[in-house]
Amino acid sequence: MDNKLSRRNFLRVVAGSTAGAIAVSAAPIALAAPAKQAEVTGPPNLDDLVGVPAAERVPVNPRVITPYEETGQYGGTWRRAFKGISDRWGPTKLNEEMAIEWDAPTPEDVGLTANFISEWVQNDDATEFTFTLREGLKWSDGDDFTTEDVQFWYDYMYLGELGNKQDYYTLGGVDMELEVVDDLTWTVRFPSPNPLLPIFIAKSTGGMTAGPTMAGPSHYLTRFIPDHENADQAAIDAAMEANGVTSWQELFGTAGDLQGPIAFWFRNPELPVVNAWKSSNLPTEDPHIMERNPFYHAVDPDGQQLPYIDRIEHALFDDNAVFDLWIAQGRIDMQSRHVDSANFTFYKENEEAGNYRVMLWRNASTNALHPNINNADPVLAELFDTAQFREALSIAINRVEINELVYSGLFEPRQASPVTGSPQYDPEFESRWTEYDPDRANALLDELGLEMGSDGFRLRPDGEPLVFRILHRETTGTPGADEMQLVEDYWRAVGLNVSQDVVERSLYEERTENGDVDVGMWSVDRSSIVMADPGRYIGTTDDGPWAPLYGHWWTPGSPLKKVEPPADHPIREIWRLWEEARAEPDEAQRNAIFQQLLDIHKEHPYQIGTVGESPRINIVANNMANFVEGYIADDTLRDVGLINPVQFFFRS
Structure with missing residues (x-):
């Protein structure tokens, strides 16, 4: 077999991808009435480990994610590599949770779907949007996720000193208004039409880095805000000293990015999250480890709580030649980040030795x-x-x-x-x-x-x-x-x-x-x-x-x-x-x-x-399933995150 890839062959492989005709409406989706929900089950031994049965760990109306190829099996460690703390987007794009997300069941079909919310509606001129949380949604520590967490984000992370004012929330210098309707529902209002808000959220979370949109774990983060009634000055002082910062605001981040050592999931293993995996150590450690969130809000059509994979490890490297060697040695299970298109022949020649296959997307860059x-x-x-x-x-x-x-x-x-x-x-x-x-x-x-x-x-x-x-x-x-x-x-x-x-x-x-x-x-x-x-x-x-x-x-x-x-x-x-x-x-x-x-x-x-418009080379272990070819790779579409890594699994 010829392992060299010509541009003509590349274009043939990805013909018919989203690159062919991308068209996305920002309007809300009319959700079909759900079929009778399957009994919720989870990974073996997780019920005993957490002390809460699977059916009580997920919402009453969980998100249902259909696998691309087949129903998965639980278990395994997904091995990847990264360049340290500045390489934050590699782990993050696998693990983002927006209220509204891209939905791409095929490369030709890109739309939007509700994620940890059950629905969103908007008025005719797109000046008012109402969001509803899934009933029973929880943070990774088991605490309830309610509109109290939305109000906290609005008061402290949006309007307050932390200043995370996205330009799709503050229009013409006028801040977005928030009305909390009940424990699950909130409405936001704008001074002028904001019809693109759903796709802005799908691209950028609209809140904490990696999500959630318009919310934060108030029961945890309020401890680090001095003027809050839950403030813990000893905890604030200890965190500032441990992280070498001089103000409480820096614990949350600089320049409104919310990527500080307390508020960024990647940097704080103690932070409650809604993501599929949470950090279990610091990104300065080798390897950086992400472990499953036992309270994740999505299931497959058979009622199995996602994600299928238990753990993700990122080994640290500086030299790309070392990373390529790891690929050839079979030490990378699935990765496209840092995989250089110019080295296509090398990757193809080492498929058998590395026990992987090269799968192609196309870069929108x-x-x-x-x-x-x-x-x-x-x-x-x-x-x-x-x-x-x-x-x-x-x-x-x-x-x-x-x-x-x-x-x-x-x-x-x-x-x-x-x-x-x-x-x-x-x-x-x-x-x-x-x-x-x-x-x-x-x-x-x-x-x-x-x-x-x-x-x-x-x-x-x-x-x-x-x-x-x-x-x-x-x-x-x-x-x-x-x-x-x-x-x-x-x-x-x-x-x-x-x-x-x-x-x-x-x-x-x-x-x-x-x-x-x-x-x-x-x-x-x-x-x-x-x-x-x-x-x-x-x-x-x-x-x-x-x-x-x-x-x-x-x-x-x-x-x-x-x-x-x-x-x-x-x-x-x-x-x-x-x-x-x-x-x-x-x-x-x-x-x-x-x-x-x-x-x-x-x-x-x-x-x-x-x-x-280069090929995006994905290294995929031969035993990893539910990764599919032909998609377009773009930051806007969240790269590999577009196809829901929670449904990847290892065949036993």
Whole structure:
């Protein structure tokens, strides 16, 4: 068998995936009347271990999740790998609990479904939404989950000092109103239509990181809030000392992210959760361990409480070569994160030795460079904000060569834009400024007055040497590092004195948040259902730092460094169009308005794409069942989380 994967063969394998035609309605789903519920059962010995029978651990009306292939068996440890605490999204995306979640029974069919709520309804103009919890829903410690937990989140995490004000809750500077109806039901109201709220929740939880939406375990977290009647000052002091922070707010997180050592499931084994698994140790330990939540709220059609798998372990690694070796040795049961598409042949050649199979999805992302128009150096900021300079940067890049030399032809040379099959896909945008033309690039730079110096590199308009750096996290020996070396070479070939800063992810995030970056390298993902998270195109997603400080200025309540854009800057029109689109109840009109926003990027891209739409390689152990091929991989759709990891299992 030929283990090499051509792009043609790849596209054949994933033909008919969600990439073919993604269309999602944000309207509530009419839930069918449930069939007679099967008797609830659980893993062997869990009743005795917890002291509560399975039927009392799940809600009266649990969520029913249908396995993709077959009813599973209980047990086993799912072995994965991660790069430590900054690699938080690997474990988290397997384990998120939004009130409303994506539902993808087939690759062609993506919709929404109620998760730990039993239903949601909205009024005609989408200014009012009512949510109802599943009756008998519990936290992982067995405590009841009620609207008291919703009120707590609203008072302290949303309105209070913790300031987790998502822009889909605070519209036009006006905060969302909350009315608690009863123990299970609550209503939220907005000053203007908010028709996209359901898909915002499905993408971003709308509350604590990994969920739950609009709630937090009040019986536990109120201990760490000094002015609450349940406050435990000794516990607050001990937690602050143990975690090296100086305020109680930092225990919950910084910048409203709720990823602090007390409030983030990944960092606090004691935190009660509604997720399928909970941390049983710290992410600084090797391996990091996640163990089943005995009170998880979902069952399969036979009444078996999910998840099927008992435990997930993440082994720590720094070097991708070590991770690839683990795969070849059969030490990884299922993983796509850190599995590099450029190494497809290696993974195929080691399938038998590693006792796994390679299963393909498709990435809804494009590798991209982000010239920072908020650069602290005003000369660089002005250059990066000049379309002619960005065009020169873009057409100086030989995308075809990058694809062939680095990625064996598996990627697609393209601009940073919505991917094939997205409702916003535009072939003209995809090809904008992508033709390799170093002669024109040189001419554009000459027209800008960037004269060549005696050393062969260009001078700035002020006569000083034009020098800037590419900030990224691609370590030597990886395809990403090889790509960045080629980009450096291409830009230096047109007289730009460019070098690279290679940093660890947490430092990259810190620097991009502060605007301390010349050109950042990060993928433009979230390109399938773009309106669910348009941050890449409105300047509010810092790891793609084309306008981070403008984005902070526009984001309500952001504590990060910010700069107000000039009155005539195009980003203000981008923001105006987004506010208009998100409030438009009519879907056709909303799409037309949003297209105007994308057309601003199409005319003069702020994010310079190189190659994208690559295969997403999933390493899947031969005895792991219910993982299926053909889906699109995107942060918006929560990557592998899209197909409910709770229904994965190991065949005995």
